[in-house]
Amino acid sequence: MATLDAKIPEGPLKDKWTNYLNSMKLVSPANKKKLDVIVVGTGIAGSPAAATLAQLGYNVKVFCYQDSPRRAHSVAAQGGINASKNYRNDGDGVYRHFYDMIKGGDYRARESNVYRAAEVSNGIIDQLTAQGVPFAREYGGQITTRSFGGVQVSRTFYAQGQTGQQVLLGSYSALRRMIAKGKVQMYERRQMLELVIKDGHARGIIARNLLTGELERHTAHAVVLATGGYGTIYYLSTLGVTSSGSAAMIAYRNGAFFGNPSFIQIHPTCIPQLSDFQSKLTLMSESLRNDGRIWVPKEQGDKRNPNDIPEEERDYYLERRYPAFGNLVPRDVASRAAKERCDAGYGVGKTGQAVYLDFKHAIKEQGAKAIGSKYGNLFELYEKITGESPYETPMRIYPAGHYTMGGLWVDYELMTTIPGLFAIGEANFSDHGANRLGASSLMQGAGDGYFILPNTIGNYLSDKIKTSRLSTEEPEFEEAEKRVREKLEKLININGSQTAASFHKRLGKIMWDHCGMLRSEEGLKQARTEVRELKQEFWNDLQVPGTLSELNQELEKAVRVADFLDMSQLLIEDALNRHESCGGHFRQEYQTEAGEALRDDENYMYVAAWEYQGEDQMPRLHKEQLTFEFVEVKERTYK
Amino acid sequence: MKVKLKIWRQPNARSKGKFVDYDLDDISPEMSFLEMLDALNTRLIQQGDDPVAYEHDCREGICGSCGLFINGRPHGPEREVATCQLHMRSFRDGDTIVVEPWRAKAFPVIKDLVVDRSAFEKIMDAGGFVSVDTGSAPEANTTPVKKQNAERAFDAGVCIGCGACVAACKNSSASLFVAAKISQLALLPQGKAEAQRRALNMVARMEELGFGSCTSTEACEVECPKSISLDHIARMNREYLRASFSEEKD
């Protein structure tokens, strides 16, 4: 049985990574050529990891779901990417950055990993700039920054509201360069469906060619999952519709522990759901809270045009409740505050499930042009969807599922509990505790991909140089492929009457209502029953048209929904287990008198790492106790 | 609202395709175009028919997956939007809507409305990058970049690789896509060192792959969801010419 050893290097915090690098085992350039690494996922974690591994000399095979690696959902990130450069001379630095993330995560992340994330962040900006990423600049030609929620310094680098696109394309171009050199073999339009394990070590994957339906066997000495987040569990979210938790669930079923699965970030500023057939929610970047002010009318059910509501009749509730951080409180706090106002009857818009984000004051102070140059494309995006211009009318926004802090449990080397299986980027649980700060995910993914994994994987591979390539004819491959084939056949032969999307929608509603922004024992138990029933219905009444041997998008969806059903069960158990509120995990039973999250450090200062025990069986809980040697654990306040 | 759809159906690359008519009568103007197709597909699946295959992912105009030729225009009637950002409010009750895949020799149809755009990847491989290995980058602020140049590079860099420019062009030229990358990197000091090689190689690769040549009809700029400007094609041509006369080409 696997045990939890985080493998945190000795020494003072600031020396741990250096000590690690100095003492890790290396693979010589000649030997790297003999080693194959599979990377699944081409977002801001997978693309740089693959490119860097190939530059080091490994044989790299890369997989992604879309028709091009450039379309990984990292492309949709808007607001920015953090680094500890201190270009503003505003007191920033690695330690402060680390401290902000630890506090932002409500003291539920591992100190050593978080410190390292802050430590490698500067190199990311250097690397991306060299790759031709056009970060926003000052007239003097220097790179400029802006502020994000939960911090009082300006450490966010950006390219208008399309930072994710620009940084991903930077990494993607690095990946293409290595593909052109023949060092990376690229497999687009593939869905990873199984992991191949031999003697306890990850040695390959089974992937379905989405165009032909062929099941392919791919062998390697190590497998890296960079498969992103699973916020689409709510059906409606800010993620791409193909984003899924499938790869993580595959790893979990094969024995990788799943860390804090129910820690999901609900982002406060998204365009609200307008209709029942809606398939997606669009984010309005957190950067807007630099200049936009959030409010609701002081009067319940006030239906006046927002521009007709005078100042004294507006409740700028974030500024009122959190004077020190105001509109820039972290996301979990801002989301709950919006929900609180709407539930109390102050919400605006047709559905009453929205609050205003207003630029009137900023436009008056800085001029429409200045505001346009910072947020122009976000304003346009908003107008395209809603038909209203934020220059004239305040935006209406509401929280939506956005980011998963939870993910595969990994140690300091980013390795899961399955030797040889690594998880990077949003797919792992590591750096954000119970709540992620804005602009820190691109940073974490890129840090994992450019600088951390390419080193730590060498430490693992150093004693594999004599391990020959595992033949894809071995029984382990046979069996893995058989499991996949049986599962797909089962799905396509149900011949029921409901589509995969309809199940996903219903599942999403259950999870949003009971395992979203607000959770309670009662609600979670109800969700437990409802999900179990829905799962039965799914396996009895699903309809998947077409065949297994062609492009079959419904089949792809069905696989994702099947995994989401299992994953929901896991999330619910995790949320039930944690009798405290922390970060994005807010249990109704555990709050302060002022309605803030009430942690229980004595009993829950741990990472919940869940081990699979079989279909529909209660998973087994392992605890990674968190110790805070370098920060003082305090109540997290933004007042 | 009611709409009549004429959709290109083609089971696979080998078979011939044809238009098939579908009537939908409970469409809300608030629906996005793709949500309308989802509604059609739900109906088709429940009838035991094969749903229409089309590509999409982010549904917010940034990943470049979606791309439909709607009533004779890439991404439909609105300007500066990708198909996923198009809403049914852009059509009238009773409209007939013709939906086709991108049509270009270099983008063969895979199934229904899905085409193979891997030719774009091959063009990128010919030089759409700065050759810098991880770890060898200098401190980011050691090289100042003029604000206007950074902004212009950004304006080119926002290309989503959707292929609408090719679909819009009567010659199926990929010039706008290629120019966007060449121009972005040529505008930045980081990309300058390889600018000439990049221009020569990417243009040559584009031609090899069966894209037509640019005759400046300007259709691409009109249909590009990101409004990539033709100025970038001019810059590409300058880089290309300069490179053709230069000593340093390889």
Ligand SMILES: Cc1cc2nc3c(=O)[nH]c(=O)nc-3n(C[C@H](O)[C@H](O)[C@H](O)COP(=O)(O)OP(=O)(O)OC[C@H]3O[C@@H](n4cnc5c(N)ncnc54)[C@H](O)[C@@H]3O)c2cc1C
């Ligand atoms: C709208 C939005 C805005 C955001 N804005 C910001 C921001 O401003 N700053 C910030 O720091 N963070 C932001 N985030 C968060 C951040 O973008 C993501 O956390 C991060 O990009 C995730 O990167 P990744 O590489 O881990 O995964 P992704 O980019 O999601 O990539 C996942 C990859 O895995 C592949 N994949 C997954 N499963 C399989 C499978 N089974 N088989 C084959 N391939 C598979 C996919 O094809 C894809 O290539 C934002 C997120 C969203 C949704």
Ligand code: SF4
């Ligand atoms: S240039 Fe415009 S139309 Fe062409 S691929 Fe890029 S975004 Fe699409």
Ligand code: FES
């Ligand atoms: S689905 Fe991503 S651009 Fe349309």
